Amino acid sequence: MRLGRLELPTPIVTASGCFASGREIDRFFDISRLGAVVAKSVTLEPRSGLPTPRMVETERGMLNAIGLQNPGVDAWLADDLPWLVDRGVRPIASIAGSTVREYRQLAEKLRGQPIAAVEANISCPNVEDRGTIFACRPEATAEAIGQVTRLLGVPVFAKLTPDVGDIAEIALAARDAGAAGVSLINTLLGMAIDPETGETVLGGGTGGLSGPAIKPVAVAAIHSVHRADPDLPVIGMGGVRTVEDVVEFVRAGASAVAVGTATFADPAAAFRLVEQLPRWLADRGHARLCDLRGQVSGA
């Protein structure tokens, strides 16, 4: 399967923040079997994140409020990246900033590193614009992505939030700023309150909704972007659990499919998809998954 310039042996990759450094899950299966490993988003400085509780289960989904706990870009480059490379994994870095400048600084750090691509997680609050999420505005999207693509030789994917009126508009803004593709979708803004006590269940107050509950939102987002630009590579994610989900995402327009929350319930979730996908296709006489990309009727 082709993901823009990248040729992946399987379209199954990991969703940022749901696979830590890679080492943890490598204890359960050979993670070099994956199409790529998208690392947890790193920031310029280390972050210890939000107070616990950091998660709550919801109906067929979960809310999380981690607050981007991460060791910082330098530590990731020093400790985790070499391990991934050594392990024979195609590593995709993920970066998160609070200002346009931080995205540029992060890109500078990544320049020349042995990474296959960069995912710019721009579903982050822009502190210079009253905390508005970058990916909620085409201009802010273009600015942040422009800084990153300008500096890097590897493909850059813009990771977008579904909490917008028209996600295709944002995707095209990212593309026009040089993004090689987009990653759809990040979590939805959500919240849970204990009815008895009135306390927010998450230490951080609000959180991000992920898991099977959001799958229809992801499919709609991917489809909308693919229709706006069928040539734009898309990494699809949001509630993927089964081979059928993978195919549904590809038909909607995904070029690769990332497994997030499903790994929490089953550490081998992504691996099972890698194994099952070829058989599913063969059983139905499909030579290649990529032939199904965007193959949807009735919409």
Added chain:
Amino acid sequence: MRLGRLELPTPIVTASGCFASGREIDRFFDISRLGAVVAKSVTLEPRSGLPTPRMVETERGMLNAIGLQNPGVDAWLADDLPWLVDRGVRPIASIAGSTVREYRQLAEKLRGQPIAAVEANISCPNVEDRGTIFACRPEATAEAIGQVTRLLGVPVFAKLTPDVGDIAEIALAARDAGAAGVSLINTLLGMAIDPETGETVLGGGTGGLSGPAIKPVAVAAIHSVHRADPDLPVIGMGGVRTVEDVVEFVRAGASAVAVGTATFADPAAAFRLVEQLPRWLADRGHARLCDLRGQVSGA
């Protein structure tokens, strides 16, 4: 419970489009026991809606694509409204337009009618703005709502979509255009594709996601709007099923709580909440539900 100028005997109301004319469910319980009945959205002309299949179950939710099938505002005023009034129900009209002008025309029709309030469903595509949803832009929101509030003596609630970056911004735009309050949330844009055939499962292609799956998104939206203006009345909805859900929504900032999809699984869902709520409160020593409105800590 007070919903702006309206004093409701119970905060439990119905969600538009999930209670038809009222007659259907009156066969199961006395619907005058509800705080109010929000009618299915009506348009200027009758509409026959989208082709079937119009629904698909998703994980703890459902997608629907009805396409606003309704008999038109005139038929509603002639047939359904008098019945509701006769039945002793507090009726809230719901209107949907494709242009600002249609909202004005609909408001003209409703002027002087025996309705307790109007819900302006502005989660509709604006045909004069490339099909952008009115409630995705503060300006379009203000324009549509302004037309309606100018003409009507009864409170107007703006029904908003959660598919925006900052729902509080839209709510404040509605308020500033004269809305007495807001209704949160309409369905999320979603889609399902049959992996085997590639057909969209819904006849309309995409659809609206409702039910328990979206509850955390509703709570976050209500909380965000309530924090932006604690005095703005909010009708909360989105996956409500249990008394605990009702209290959670009120703590987030809802002044009334609407039951939608839950009625499909249990025609008496709303009635059960009307019955159970006082006991839940009494068991915990809460004199009045309204004392809990906005009572949330940790956010």
Added chain:
Amino acid sequence: MVSDARGQEPLQSTCEVLAHRHVGAYHLLTIVAPEMAARTAPGQMVSLGVGGSGTLLRRPFSVAGVSRHGPWAGTIDIVLEVVGEGTAWLARRSKHDAVDVVGPLGRAFPVPAQPVTCLLVGGGYGAAPLLFLGERLRQENLRVDVLFGAANADRVYNSIEAKRTATAAMFTTEDGSLGHKGRVTDRLDDVLDRSGAGVVYACGPMGMLAAVTQVARARRVPVQVSVEEDMACTTGVCMTCVIPYRTRDEVRNVRACIEGPVLDGKRVMWDRIRDPSMSDGGPGGET
């Protein structure tokens, strides 16, 4: 020609399963529901809550029979085929289990006012409510003929009971394991010739209903069909189950759950069902 029959108001109640039997490929659930049993007419349906699984919405089933007396007060019978999660859950219910039942729902089969011969055309589990109707028609001293079909003998619902009910009974199976090899519609003209039926009642897959209607129309025989469309609420409030239908001068999307499921076959706009070009709904996502 046929008198219009509407059922009475529906009820909701938590009911006990009295018995669970296998009939060919189907499950027959007998549910204790005296008040519902007393007011249910053939053609009406009930909807059952399915719990325990990840599903959310009720599941509609035609009533396959009622018993109004007897030691167990009244009961209703449901014949179900397992096709997905909800029906699988129901098929796991056994004696004493509780199910949430809403019914009777929708329009019943109208009973002829004249003494005509009635032909029941059933496909798969669609035969079940027709046998319930047949019983009722026989009480009215009407002649009942039967033409039931399915993929194979196991899926022809209760052919023994069908033979007992009918003056003439004919079966078709696609594999030839019972009766004629083929489909009911292959035999319909033939059967109509022989029975001289004055009304046709049909229940089964939508494609079969359309074909049956076509034959009946050509022969100017009234035809009442029990339609199926995906249902979210089963009680008339959600507008998901609509069928394009000619009423007086207008074509309207009627709700299969409460304006149907039994409809006048000739008024159903078969070629407009699920036809995208017939839509005047807003762009996708509109509820």
Added chain:
Amino acid sequence: MVSDARGQEPLQSTCEVLAHRHVGAYHLLTIVAPEMAARTAPGQMVSLGVGGSGTLLRRPFSVAGVSRHGPWAGTIDIVLEVVGEGTAWLARRSKHDAVDVVGPLGRAFPVPAQPVTCLLVGGGYGAAPLLFLGERLRQENLRVDVLFGAANADRVYNSIEAKRTATAAMFTTEDGSLGHKGRVTDRLDDVLDRSGAGVVYACGPMGMLAAVTQVARARRVPVQVSVEEDMACTTGVCMTCVIPYRTRDEVRNVRACIEGPVLDGKRVMWDRIRDPSMSDGGPGGET
């Protein structure tokens, strides 16, 4: 003072329930998992998949014992209290049912290198993994004392086994139904005076662990605690289960599931747990 003990790599497998017994207020599940049993050290946990219900994520449990030989190959024991949907589902498992097990996970209790007396302080089901540890310590010829507490006698896990394992065993219950009326922390000083323990191992509610640590700190006795924090993945990838912890010179949020659950009590920053002012995360919603 105490040697560091890390468990071996975890496995995932579908395992059969060999037995389900009730022990006081708790359920004891014995699960056939030979490879896991062979590599699990006391203090480590396993996480179980809970299916059938609406839940999504795994549930973590301390291992309460292993049997490495015998006719059933190796088994692991889990002691569980029903608190919600997931534990209720697990409590309905019986002999021959299958469960998805991942383990062993996390850091085990380190075993003293010196011959000191070990005091096990357990609250509720927290006593179960401590009895497993006690067995192990006895194998090392160490003296083991026990101080277990709970709300009532029924919730003091297996006091008979505790008396068998320990040289001195003391119990506390909040209602006085077994041992002293009160909490373990009311008695801790007293027990430490008498046993002269050189190390304390504690497992139970977080409040209890903090209090035990405080007493141990004041008396300069090493203390190893098994902590609990809400876990989404149990395998170290999600960062939901973190505990603020002092390592060398920095304070870091360590993952209870793989860097714990056993931690050095004195390094845990008890007053920073769940403290909003300690956050440097982005505004709400950030993942």
